[in-house]
Amino acid sequence: MRGVEQIPWLYDAVCATCEAFGLARWRRWLAAGARGRVLDLGCGTGRNLPLLPPGTVAVGLDPSWASLVRARRRAPAVPLVAGSAEALPFRPGVFDTVLSGLAFCSVPDARRGLREVRRVLASEGRLRMLEHVRATERWKARWQDRVQPFWTWITGGCHPNRETERTVERSGFAIEAAERRARGNMRRFVAVPREGAREETDHGA
Numbered sequence: 001m002r003g004v005e006q007i008p009w010l011y012d013a014v015c016a017t018c019e020a021f022g023l024a025r026w027r028r029w030l031a032a033g034a035r036g037r038v039l040d041l042g043c044g045t046g047r048n049l050p051l052l053p054p055g056t057v058a059v060g061l062d063p064s065w066a067s068l069v070r071a072r073r074r075a076p077a078v079p080l081v082a083g084s085a086e087a088l089p090f091r092p093g094v095f096d097t098v099l100s101g102l103a104f105c106s107v108p109d110a111r112r113g114l115r116e117v118r119r120v121l122a123s124e125g126r127l128r129m130l131e132h133v134r135a136t137e138r139w140k141a142r143w144q145d146r147v148q149p150f151w152t153w154i155t156g157g158c159h160p161n162r163e164t165e166r167t168v169e170r171s172g173f174a175i176e177a178a179e180r181r182a183r184g185n186m187r188r189f190v191a192v193p194r195e196g197a198r199e200e201t202d203h204g205a
Contacts, residue, residue, distance in 0.1 A: 003156015005106060008045050008070040015047060026181075026188050027051065027101060030130045033179075033190065034058075036096030039120065041085055041113075042103025046071025049078050056097075061088070085113030090120045101130045104164055106157035114171035118193050127173060127191040134161045135185050165189070 004010055019027065031051035040048050043060035044067045052058055061081045062068055068080045083089050085107045098117050107113040117127055135141045144161035151160050165187060169175060173191035180189040 003154055003158075005044075005156040005158065006064055006066065008064075008067050011067070012045050012047075012070070015045075022183075023186075026130055026186070029188060030099055030101050030128055033126070033128055034097040034099060035126075036122075037094060038097045038099060039088075039090070039095045040099045040101075041088075041117065042100060042106070043068075043071055043080070044101075044103075046074035046078075046080075048099055048101050049075035059090075061085075084108075085116060088116045088120050092119050093122045093125075095120050096122050096125050098125065098127045099129075100127065102132070104129070104131055104167075105159050105162055106155075108157070110162065110164070110167050111171055114168060114173070118172055121193060123193070123195075125193065127168070128189075129164070129168070129191065130186075130188045131164045132160065132185045133165060133187050134163045140185075160185075 004014060027048065028051055031048045032053060034052050034056050036056065038052060038056045038058040040058060040060045043049060043062050046060060049058060049060055049071065059079050059081060060071055060075065061083050062071070063082065063084050065082050068082060071080055081089065086109050098121055104110050104113065121127065135144055141161065148159060148161050152158060165175060168191050172194055174194045176190045176192065180187070
């Protein structure tokens with residue numbers, strides 16, 4: 001069985017509903033801050049691509065070929081690549097901005113994917129992320145843990161209980177406090193590579 005994320009028309013319908021209830025403003029923020037050479041990582045059906053500022057040069061990447069076909073309709077001039085976050089097919093330091101909009105909840109190995117993001121970002125580059133995360137309330141976090149296996153199966157990969165901000169920081173990034181916003185389980189933030197940082201282990205964090 002394919003999950004929601006692998007059925008482009010259904011995924012678009014879900015996103016459109018969420019955007020009608022406020023997600024659209026956060027998506028516009030995500031794209032508006034992009035500069036220079038941009039990688040839309042996990043671009044899905046291409047909802048971020050038409051929102052990118054003039055002057056940016058973008059590439060979209062997603063593991064789902066069906067989603068990329070739909071993304072092509074939204075952004076005919078943008079190169080689209082089928083690939084995974086854990087093995088980005090790009091040279092080191094080639095991007096000024098990496099966008100991740102509701103993508104790292106579904107990356108199988110988020111730590112490995114973030115290492116790859118660090119590799120392809122320029123030294124002054126920025127990771128701009130929009131994500132849902134593990135709840136801060138204990139009861140809600142326990143509920144997320146309980147439903148996670150079924151939720152991941154029905155969506156085709158999404159994990160509702162990931163501590164994504166913590167994973168980003170453990171992977172050698174610093175989150176800029178001025179750009180961070182939180183609303184319920186939703187987060188948006190900008191992260192920059194920490195110079196000389198080494199990825200933390202679970203034992204050393």
